[in-house]
Amino acid sequence: MADLDTTDVEQVIILGSGVAGLTAAVYTARGNLRPLVIEGGEPGGQLSLTSTVENFPGFPDGIGGLDLIQAIRRQAERFGARYRGGEVTRVDLGVRPFLVELDGSEELRAHSLIIATGARARLLGLEGEDEILGRGLSTCATCDGAFFKGRTVAVVGGGDSAMEDAIYLTRFARQVHVVHRRDRLRASKIMQDRAFQKESIAFHWNRVVESYLRTPDGRLRGLALKGPDGTREELEVDGVFLAIGHIPNTDMLRGQLPADADGYLTPRGVLTDIPGVFVAGDVADRRYQQAATAAGTGCAAAMEAEDYLEAAGLVETAAGAASAR
Ligand code: NAP
Secondary structure, rough: EEEEOOOOEEEEEOOOOOOOEEEEOOOOOOOOOOOOOEEEOOOHHHHHOOOOOOOOOOOOOOOHHHHHHHHHHHHHHHOEEEEEEEOOOEEEEEEEEEEEEEEEEEEEEEEEEEEOOEEEEEOOOOOOOHHHHHOOOOOOOOHHHHHHHEEEEEEEEOOOOHHHHHHHHHOOEEEEEEEOOOOOOOOOOHHHHHHHHHHOEEEEEOOOEEEEEEEEOOOOOEEEEOOOOOOOOEEEEEEEEOOOOOOEEEEHHOOOOOOOOOOOOOOOOEEEEOOEEEEOOOHHHHOOHOOOOHHHHHHHHHHHHHHHHHHHHOOEOOOOOOOOO
């Protein structure tokens, strides 16, 4: 393993500024490790795109997604966390200290890394999509479902997530339309059966979403659908939930850590096989993908990083820089 120059080596760099990364920042900052948080392409992560968060413990009246993120950010900053804008374009886990390339040019070094790069919801890629996210279009039923009490919504997708979302949305919505591009679901049989049993779920088979329909003031009002024989129809709904999968943000790692077929990292808890490299949040979580679980693994990864640095004698003291092991 090659050794790099150890001047200006960070004790811990946190990749990602969603709930997982920021919680790791709170803990490592309180541990006096002066973490450097790389904010990434979507500062604040998916939560910053969510209007109101009603299921994060401690906020009985809910809290805006962005407000929550900014509060955790300030909390970590208070204890000495530092932030850098920009995207991590490459990570080299094969050298020590680890190398983190920022925006394809600048190189940063760190004795430990917490990878909390998250996952982004897959979008349809249709025109105007970014503008209506949070204005009728959502990628998180558990976050936004309760806003559609007594309304009509559509779920796009045919996997387990789509079925779970559709079933969950029947608690609130009067009518749930599932729009799927094929004539059969990808979802597991048990999820399919549960969805088929719900009277308020209607299935629209072989339907591809062609465009979003919008009100004059830009709010989503429905979907333009295309059928297999080229027929077109409009589906009027108050809200649309996309459940067409997530894409974990692991490109910068390029196969250096074990991952499943879809790219989700597969650590043991928050531990990887590389001492000093820890994983937190949605980048390794295809199941729960909740702010509360991301905060939990962010906390655990930070505590592991602290223990690692301490045991390796890499904790910087007031007297001077950390000595390499
Ligand atoms: P998924 O299984 O990959 O399903 C994605 C669905 O979206 C598929 O039906 C796919 O259609 C559709 N889709 C993808 N791209 C599309 C596009 N551009 N336009 C229209 N439709 C598109 O993803 P997931 O449902 O998020 O599930 C991910 C994993 O988590 C799975 O392993 C799943 O079993 C698991 N999961 C389990 C549970 C549970 O057990 N309760 C809950 C949630 C998730 P096609 O079918 O035509 O490909």
